[in-house]
Amino acid sequence: MSLTRTPRLVTSKDDDGAALLTVIVLTAFLVVASLSMAFITITNLGSARSAQQAGAAVDAADAGLAQGVAYLRSNGLSTINACSPTCTNEPYGNSANPKKITINGKAGQYYTVWIEPIAPYPANKPGIYRIHTSGVAGGPAARAVTVDVSVTPFKVPIGIMADTVTGGGNAGVHHESILSTGCIYKRSKIEFDGIDKAYGVPAAVYSSQVINDDAGSGQYCPNTKKPLHETTSGNAGYCNSSFDQSKYDMDLNGGSLVGTPCYNSARAEFGNLPQFNDPTHIAYNFPTTSKIANDKALLDMFGLRKPPFTQAQLDQLRTIALSQGNYWTSASGWTSPDERAAVMYFDLAASDPGGVVDLKDLTGWSRPVDQSATSTQCDTRSLIIIIEGGNARLNGNENMFGSVFLISGSPYGKIMKANGTAYFTGSLYANELDLTGTADLYMDDCFLANQSPALADVETFNYREIDR
Numbered sequence: 001m002s003l004t005r006t007p008r009l010v011t012s013k014d015d016d017g018a019a020l021l022t023v024i025v026l027t028a029f030l031v032v033a034s035l036s037m038a039f040i041t042i043t044n045l046g047s048a049r050s051a052q053q054a055g056a057a058v059d060a061a062d063a064g065l066a067q068g069v070a071y072l073r074s075n076g077l078s079t080i081n082a083c084s085p086t087c088t089n090e091p092y093g094n095s096a097n098p099k100k101i102t103i104n105g106k107a108g109q110y111y112t113v114w115i116e117p118i119a120p121y122p123a124n125k126p127g128i129y130r131i132h133t134s135g136v137a138g139g140p141a142a143r144a145v146t147v148d149v150s151v152t153p154f155k156v157p158i159g160i161m162a163d164t165v166t167g168g169g170n171a172g173v174h175h176e177s178i179l180s181t182g183c184i185y186k187r188s189k190i191e192f193d194g195i196d197k198a199y200g201v202p203a204a205v206y207s208s209q210v211i212n213d214d215a216g217s218g219q220y221c222p223n224t225k226k227p228l229h230e231t232t233s234g235n236a237g238y239c240n241s242s243f244d245q246s247k248y249d250m251d252l253n254g255g256s257l258v259g260t261p262c263y264n265s266a267r268a269e270f271g272n273l274p275q276f277n278d279p280t281h282i283a284y285n286f287p288t289t290s291k292i293a294n295d296k297a298l299l300d301m302f303g304l305r306k307p308p309f310t311q312a313q314l315d316q317l318r319t320i321a322l323s324q325g326n327y328w329t330s331a332s333g334w335t336s337p338d339e340r341a342a343v344m345y346f347d348l349a350a351s352d353p354g355g356v357v358d359l360k361d362l363t364g365w366s367r368p369v370d371q372s373a374t375s376t377q378c379d380t381r382s383l384i385i386i387i388e389g390g391n392a393r394l395n396g397n398e399n400m401f402g403s404v405f406l407i408s409g410s411p412y413g414k415i416m417k418a419n420g421t422a423y424f425t426g427s428l429y430a431n432e433l434d435l436t437g438t439a440d441l442y443m444d445d446c447f448l449a450n451q452s453p454a455l456a457d458v459e460t461f462n463y464r465e466i467d468r
Contacts, residue, residue: 057143058465060103060135064111065147065460067101068092068131072115072149073458074320076341077127078380078450081120095132111135118148122451127151148462154313154455155305156405158198159443161429162415163219165190165205168436173203174370176443178433179302180207181295182219184251187211187228190435192245197443199302200275200283202266204248208298211251213243229253229290238262238290247287254290262287308405308429317386320454321345331355331390336363342383343454349389354412357385357392359400360422366399369425369442373449382452391415392430394422395437401425401447403455 071092072080080093087093091100091114098114113133121127129151134144159176167189175194178184184205192203205211210221211228228249230237239260241247247262257263266286267276275283282301292298299306309317320343321327328334328344329351337344348355367379383402385392391414392406403426406413413431422439426447 057135057137058145060109060111060137061133061143061145062135063103064101064113064133064135065131065145065463067099067111068113068115068133068147069149069458069460071113072129072151073453074339074341076380076382076450076453077117077121077129077151080115080129081117084115084117098132109137121151121456122153122448125153143465145463145465147460147464150457150459150461151453152457152459153451154309154457155303156308156403156427156455157302157304157429158427158448158451159196160427160433160441161304161308162431162433163409164217164432166217166432166434166436168434170438171435172440174440174442175203176441177201177203178205178207179298179304180205181209181298181306182207183209183216183221183224184211185214185216185221186436187213187246187249188243190244195270195273197445197448200273200281201286202245202248202270204245205251206249206292206298206301207251208292208295209252211249211253227253229255240290250287250290250292252292252294254292256289256291257287262290264288307407309407314386314407317343317384317454318345318347321386331357334361336361336365337383338364340381341452341454342381343452344383344385346385346387346390348387349408353389355390356416357387357390359385359392359394359404360398362398362400365402367401367425367446369399369423369440370444371446373445375446378446378450380450382450382454384452384454387413393417394424394439397421399423403427403452404429406430 079090083090084093085095091098093115095114098112100110100112103109111133113131116130116132118130119128129149130146131149132146134142136142157179159179160173161179163180163182165178165180165184167186169189171189172191175197177196184207187205194203196203210224212221212224213226214224216224228240228246229251238255239247239257239262247265264285275281276286278284324337324339324343326337326342326344328346331346331348331352346357365383368377371378385402385404387406389408389412391412392404393416395417406415406429409431415428415430415433417434417437424439425442425444
């Protein structure tokens with residue numbers, strides 16, 4: 001029997017060496033690939049961490065921008081205007097040592113913020129400010145950003161505005177005007193003096209209805225017996241200088257002053273002030289007429305709107321009052337605010353309709369009248385009082401400054417009996433204003449330089465990441 005042998009594969013030593021070399025090369029490749037993948041992974045993790053920190057730093061810087069805007073809304077502009085960028089006691093105005101705020105969370109996270117006036121408000125309308133912030137995210141990443149802010153005033157009256165004004169006694173109005181969409185009663189009992197500091201015209205009465213020296217009530221008085229601008233005698237009736245500064249009064253019955261002693265008389269009385277020679281200013285060659293044809297003409301003349309606030313603006317003021325703890329639903333039992341830019345909101349329509357807020361109960365908001373913006377007695381705080389669905393009383397030796405707005409129509413919105421030697425500096429807006437007393441109402445440069453930031457729209461633009 002024969003045996004069949006299976007052939008055996010014979011390899012040479014060269015083949016063994018080639019296989020070993022292949023294994024070594026493949027192993028080396030895998031090692032290099034693994035190291036490369038590890039390096040790429042570590043690098044990507046580092047990049048991701050850096051990107052995360054950079055994003056967190058930008059977020060921190062953006063939080064600084066929001067903080068800067070909040071500061072402008074709640075603290076006013078006077079300090080920033082006066083000393084930024086080198087303020088010593090106000091970090092928001094100190095570029096070398098800005099306000100620093102630590103962010104809760106990871107240790108080392110914070111942002112800094114300071115504000116630079118570019119075109120300060122209220123000298124410029126709109127005012128322009130630049131907020132500078134830098135954010136740090138707890139590591140080496142840091143980002144710096146800026147944003148510009150415009151500050152535009154609401155179209156609210158600065159001075160005295162009411163639908164009906166009643167004079168009596170010996171009320172004085174100093175360096176501000178009475179603006180009205182209704183009748184003025186007992187004009188001879190209201191004394192005016194000086195230039196209206198807010199609008200640059202002589203302080204006087206400007207009404208789209210009738211100014212008269214008759215007694216009465218109500219927004220309209222077609223049958224008054226003592227109109228200031230008596231029209232039956234022709235042109236001479238349009239120039240009436242019977243009362244304090246009444247030759248500057250304007251109303252529905254007025255007319256052209258050409259050829260009368262009133263024409264362009266402000267220049268002679270108050271000096272050759274720039275506004276009397278500026279064709280773009282309402283005081284140009286003032287006065288040329290004593291007529292205001294209608295409500296729109298009055299509002300356009302002074303750049304106002306009626307009602308003074310939009311609903312969105314009222315909501316904004318209410319929100320500020322709530323955040324400050326100055327929101328009230330009763331005309332009594334309230335406390336005086338202590339914020340630098342305080343907003344009080346009396347929402348009385350539902351719970352206390354017709355309630356009377358007695359302003360003599362306000363404490364901490366008095367100063368001498370007729371102050372310059374640089375006077376040591378100039379108080380740089382601001383106060384707004386909104387009364388909805390109620391009334392107010394200003395008397396009893398009160399001395400206060402602020403802006404008071406009674407925003408409801410009849411039967412509410414009355415400022416009652418401004419008497420008892422009350423002194424008030426600022427703005428009053430009401431449905432009815434009773435001046436049958438001895439109150440003195442003032443406007444001064446201190447008030448104008450420190451108007452409430454809550455009465456302005458604050459908008460941001462021109463966002464920049466300055467280190468990118």
